[in-house]
Amino acid sequence: MTNRSVFYTIKPKLVIEGAGVLLRRSIAPLATNEYDPFLLFDHFAFNDPLEGPVRGFPMHPHRGIDTVTYMLEGSVNHRDSLGNEDRITPGDVQWMTSGRGILHEAMPRRSETSGNIYGFQLWVNLPAAQKMGPPSYRSVKSSTIPVVEKDGASVRIVAGELDGIRGPVTEIAASPLYMDVKLAPGSKFVYPIPEGHTALAYVFEGEGSFAGEAVESVQMVFFNDDGDSIEVSTETGVQFMLIAGAPFKEPIVPYGPFVMNTVAEIKQTILEIQNGTFIK
Ligand code: FE
Numbered sequence: 104m105t106n107r108s109v110f111y112t113i114k115p116k117l118v119i120e121g122a123g124v125l126l127r128r129s130i131a132p133l134a135t136n137e138y139d140p141f142l143l144f145d146h147f148a149f150n151d152p153l154e155g156p157v158r159g160f161p162m163h164p165h166r167g168i169d170t171v172t173y174m175l176e177g178s179v180n181h182r183d184s185l186g187n188e189d190r191i192t193p194g195d196v197q198w199m200t201s202g203r204g205i206l207h208e209a210m211p212r213r214s215e216t217s218g219n220i221y222g223f224q225l226w227v228n229l230p231a232a233q234k235m236g237p238p239s240y241r242s243v244k245s246s247t248i249p250v251v252e253k254d255g256a257s258v259r260i261v262a263g264e265l266d267g268i269r270g271p272v273t274e275i276a277a278s279p280l281y282m283d284v285k286l287a288p289g290s291k292f293v294y295p296i297p298e299g300h301t302a303l304a305y306v307f308e309g310e311g312s313f314a315g316e317a318v319e320s321v322q323m324v325f326f327n328d329d330g331d332s333i334e335v336s337t338e339t340g341v342q343f344m345l346i347a348g349a350p351f352k353e354p355i356v357p358y359g360p361f362v363m364n365t366v367a368e369i370k371q372t373i374l375e376i377q378n379g380t381f382i383k
Pocket of ligand 1: 160163165170207
C-alpha cells in the first residue's frame with residue numbers, strides 16, 4: 104500500500120447558523136466542489152460559555168443532499184415533514200436523505216451529566232440522478248454501530264468496512280466511509296482508501312502524525328489522491344472522524360440548504376418554496 108500525503112489542513116472557522124447556533128465549520132459547499140462528494144462539515148460544541156445559550160435549527164428545507172448528524176454528548180430532538188420524530192443521543196447517527204425535498208427541525212439539548220453538547224454534521228452530495236428522488240430518514244442507534252478494536256485503535260464504523268465488519272449505513276451513492284477513530288498513545292492506524300476517492304480526517308482530540316505530518320486538534324486534514332491508504336500514528340493519543348467517498352464529478356450549484364447541479368434547478372427550488380409546492 105502507498106500512503107496518501109496531506110494536501111492541506113483546515114482550521115475551522117466560527118460561523119452562526121440556524122437560530123443563532125455557533126459552529127466550527129471546516130468545509131462548506133463550494134462551486135469548485137473541492138471535496139466532492141462531501142460538501143460541508145460542521146462541529147457543534149457547547150462546552151464553553153463563549154457559545155452562549157443553546158439555540159437550535161427551526162424547521163428548514165433541504166434538497167439534493169444527505170445530511171448526517173453524529174452526536175457524542177448531549178442530544179438533538181428531530182422532527183420532519185415525513186412524520187419522523189426522533190431523539191439523537193450520544194453515539195447515535197441520523198442519516199437523512201433530502202432528495203427532492205424535506206423540511207426538518209433539529210433542537211440540541213445539553214447532556215444532563217456533563218452539561219455539554221458535542222457533535223458533527225456532514226453533508227454528502229447526491230448524484231444528479233438522485234437529487235429529485237424520494238426523501239428518506241435513517242435513525243441509526245448507537246447499539247447498532249459496530250466497534251472494532253485493533254492494535255490500539257478503537258474504531259466505530261458508521262459506514263464502510265474494517266476487517267470484514269460493516270457499518271449499518273449502506274446503499275449510499277457516494278459509497279461513503281464514515282468512522283470515528285480513536286488511537287491510544289503509541290499506536291498506528293493504516294486504512295485502505297480506493298484511489299480516486301476523496302479522503303478527509305477531522306481531528307477533534309489530541310494530536311497525531313498524518314502521513315508523517317504533525318496535526319493537532321482541531322483541524323480537518325485533506326489528503327492528496329496519491330496513494331491507496333492513509334496512515335496515522337500518535338505518541339499521545341488522537342481521535343478523528345475518517346471520511347472518504349467516491350466523487351460524482353458533476354457541477355454543483357450550492358444555495359443555502361440546497362445543492363443542485365444548475366442555476367435553473369436552484370431557481371425552481373426557490374419558486375417551489377415561495378408557491379408552497381416544495382413538499383410533494
Ligand atoms: Fe438541516
